Amino acid sequence: MPSMIINGHEVEFTDEKNILDVCRKAGFDLPTLCYQDHLSPFGACRMCVVDAGKRGLLTSCSVPPENGLEIQTSTERTRRVRKMSLELMLAAHDRECLTCPKSGTCKLQDYAERFGVDSVRFISRNKDKKEIDDHNPSIVRDPNKCILCGNCVRVCFEHQGLHILDFSKRGSNVEVGPAFGKMLNDVECIFCGQCATVCPTGAITVRPEFENVFDALYSGDKKVIFQVAPAVRVGLGELFGMKPGRNVEGKIVSALRKMGAYKVFDTNFAADLTIMEEATEFLKRLDEGKNLPLFTSCCPSWIKTAEQSYPELLPNLSSCRSPQRMFGSVAKKYFTKEEGLKPEDVFVVSVMPCSAKKFEAQREEFTTDGVRDVDAVITTNELARMIRSFGLDFLELPDEDWDSPLGESTGAAVIFGATGGVAEAALRTAYKKMTGRELENQVWKPAAPGESVREAEVDIDGTVVRIATVNGLAAARRLIDEIRRGEKEFHLVEIMACPAGCVGGAGQRANDSLELRAQRAKGLSDIDSNKTVRQSHNNESVLELYKTYLSEPNSAEAHHSLHTGYSSRRRIEEDIELSEVAEPGICVEVCVGTNCFQKGAYDTMKKLNGVLRAEGLLDVVDIKATFCFEKCGQSPNIAVNGKVIGNATCDRIQEIFDSEISPLLKTGSLNK
């Protein structure tokens, strides 16, 4: 077996992808700010450098292990580089640590303390503060705390197939943000918050709402009802030093009651309800052969992606509201009736592992009969803060049971929190409905760390159902492309935006790893295995709800309260059809660089296309998109056969056509 010499010890290695992994295996931890095991190595923070003597310092996160390589993990050289890097980062950082949401969990703060950076010799660069972006329900971006590690840029691109954040500018003016300095709300951000999860500092955080919850609890005129999502129960314990994946639902119930909850319910109840609706919907589509594959609709980030990028797939989305929304609707509409309350008397709080659920709760569609379904959404992290600030000793809390009736749930519901779980739960109920028998073999098992797409085929008494489950929207986009190209065919596709599913959501502990997420998923799987009732259609409380209020799945009442519809969010509705001109007589280039784009180059191009179409010249004049003529002062610019024309706004195109393009047609320069 090949081996390396680390700090004088021989360490064997097998499939470790970099020197860093080998060092950590050998018990020598190295600091990292820009390294995440599920992202491509970046090598920017310089913290993980190791001393390879004459070969210089090696970036251990990106260099693969080599047989016989001799390195030291801590020498005068590595220490000098690490300390200087930290001091330089701190000098450019907003050091208002005490009021930072990441105080205590910030990696930069931890390293600065660990390496003894006790003073900063350079002038602070934070005198002119950059604007904080908190104009959306889910994410707060504070560029003053950004250390430019690029984790957010990579996670957005590599896992979600988006490029919401990227670097701009040069030298020490470099910054990370959306294109054209826009706010997250104004771009196609899906609020999954994975950027916040991988941010080592307080530059990107999930927008907190727990103050509103305390306000409601203290107000006295509202009855505060909590619902707790499945992934929270296996994620909260970690924040109090417990083993990752440990189910702490009993302590959660107890903590929320102590803080003054009127009722503590389980989102799992709504998950079972979702399955009743979704399985019925699925079987109907399967029967009719329409709108297949059915895409699940529990994940708000996926929903926003579909609305933005795949409006043509919206009919394929399940019309079921997400469990969070179903819960809110049931609690406000039916539970209040049972209790003799009015919908406005209750304040529904969701505890979610997710930042996008905050966005979801504020969507316009998220109301029933004009009443908001959910009033506040807090994350696993926020719940931990509430527990600590309330002065509860979490580890000592007794285990208590959920309230009834919206606290009853089955094993099928709890696995909603990890990739594959929703499909498995739907399959269990669909199988029963199709065959009259319970599905005996579990199709779904927890995914291996980093496994993003899984496909399965189930034979239900001769009907073969093909299922795909995907986590990460980059993988989802690839799969959708394959489906659209006809390379793959499925009946049911489950999509969750976060790697590993909701257990890896942005509401959970930040700076975690795929390994930790797998342990949480295992925790959910164990809860399912240990349940006596493991199918949604056997949830007695759910059946009772149908009996009393909803009659049956997909009934008119169920549709009104539990289903929804989506519409396209595409910002550019029609595509411009550009014909390929083999031998263009005239070439018109339209600049779509930053300035011109912002000043309407896209409309210019559309208009130009329209004019040429009207003149029947699309096969003579070639339209090309191009970049920067360096005449940004007069943007938008176009060039006709190389002649740059400024201020080519949409309304001037006809004029430009008449004065610049028409004459060329007449002079016969077409024949050149």
Add this chain to the structure above:
Amino acid sequence: MIIATVEALADARKEAREKLKSRLRVLVCTGTGCVANGSLKVLERFKELMGNEAVSADSHDETGIRLAHTGCHGFCEHGPLVKIEGMNIIYMKVHPEDVDEIVDRTINNGEIIERLLYRDPSDNSLFKSEEEIPFYAKQKRTSLKNCGNINPDNIEEYIARDGYAALARALSEMTPDEIISEITSSGLRGRGGGGFPTGIKWGFVKKASGEKKYVIVNGDEGDPGAFMDRSLLEGDPNAVIEGMAIAAYAIGADEGYLYIRAEYPLAVERTRTAIGQALEYGLLGENILGTNFNFKVRIKEGAGAFVCGEETALIASIEGHRGMPKSKPPFPANEGLFGKPTLINNVETFGNVPSILRKGAEWFASMGTENSKGTKTFALTGQVNNTGLIEVPMGTTLREIIFEIGGGIRNNKKFKAVQIGGPSGGCLTEEHLDLPLDYESLKQVGAMIGSGGLVVMDEETCIVDMARFFMNFTQNESCGKCVLCREGTRRMLEILEKITSGLGTREDIDTLAELSVAVQDGSLCGLGKTAPNPVISSMKYFMEEYIEHVEEHKCRAGVCQAFKKFEVEPLECKGCGKCARICPAGAISGKPKEPYVIDQESCVRCGACVAGCPFQAIKEVS
């Protein structure tokens, strides 16, 4: 016309030579420098007087006189240059109005116009031919041999001068391994600065697994004042393309990119023309010279980032990403453009390849020193009498370059230092004048050849200010990826600015030294690793100047404004008040007919009063 076989190429060469035969050739330089000095108008006038330039490409005309435009001769400050081949004359600083006289007296009557000859600034002696001029006499122009001597827009001229013979030899007589071993034994090393043995690099890419491979020409020359690659591409683009094709054949690539800065429009245009002609002749494209070797090349214009000269950043740029370097390994040889094995060499490196295959590895290895073979081009600038583009054998000393080729320091000032290798290089002093310029010797003294910039400084250059200048450049050009380069160079610049503005302390010098070491040792890519070089080397050889700045508040070169002090000589001042009126800071006051006084606190040290005083009553005191 497709040249379909090796034999056909030989025929085409004969034909081209026959066609281009002439009694006299008038060569007008149209390199960027001469164009800036107005050479296009000179060319235009020649055309008017001699008939269209196209004559030169056609069959014989009666008189046997041809006109052609060429690339750079290197002696740009004396441009526009006009060379008359056949009479062995080179005229300098030719204006359009001189053209009539040249045609009349020189071309028609064989007379020499002394006024247009090169005149040595030291003794006023005149030089008629290029070879005699001291600037050229010590040079050995091999990679630049065609620059200034052929029309770069006419592939026939290149073919006539043995162009594409090396490619023909490679394709018909050599295996890829033989080519690589020939390049290896020639001792050619990367001319972009790194100095990595070229043949070995080719070997790595050839060995790398993968069907698809790429060749990239790195023409993102960004060092301030350097223009070696630009001149080669402007003057002899086919040599680079031929070298690239040979490399592609040797490593098994069928596609290549020429990455050229967009700020070099002429180089881009000439290279594009050359590619078009090579395609037309079948020297690029499919089944080149009748073999099954295919090679397609594209030009990618760089968008103006210095860091894109770093190979991984350059690759990212071609791929359409932000030009940010990646940490190595993996090296481009294994995972380069679009993840495929990629060979990336500098323009000049490729430019040397055809000659090596034509004349043999031994010929190339006969020039230079033990470990640095061949010749190297340098852009000689700064305070020397002759500035320009030069090519000398490796191992030539700085003394030869500065005092013989460069003709010594301007205005008989004293030589102080030379910054070699641009912003990534280091400064060398008097003690290094006899150091042979090659990769190893320079490395030993903390400098590098880099791409070949040579900025000569005299005693009136402040060394701290020089370091500040280069640090400003690297800080602006840092991609901002790694902490040490992004933030470290900024802080180094801050300290240098503090020192040159008179506010520096001893602690600042210590912090600067500490930062230099950390940035050099810990940065991700070559830009950051070499950014502190100007500071490190200047501190090594001129520490006393740094100390003078912070302790004695003195700039011995008189460059740093902050240390200047102006005073009115009371006895000379007539009290006219002019100085008070022109002072932009309102720092001068006084009563009419009485001596005026400068308030040192408000004085911005611009020196306007000194220049403006009609009685020379204001003096700079130190």
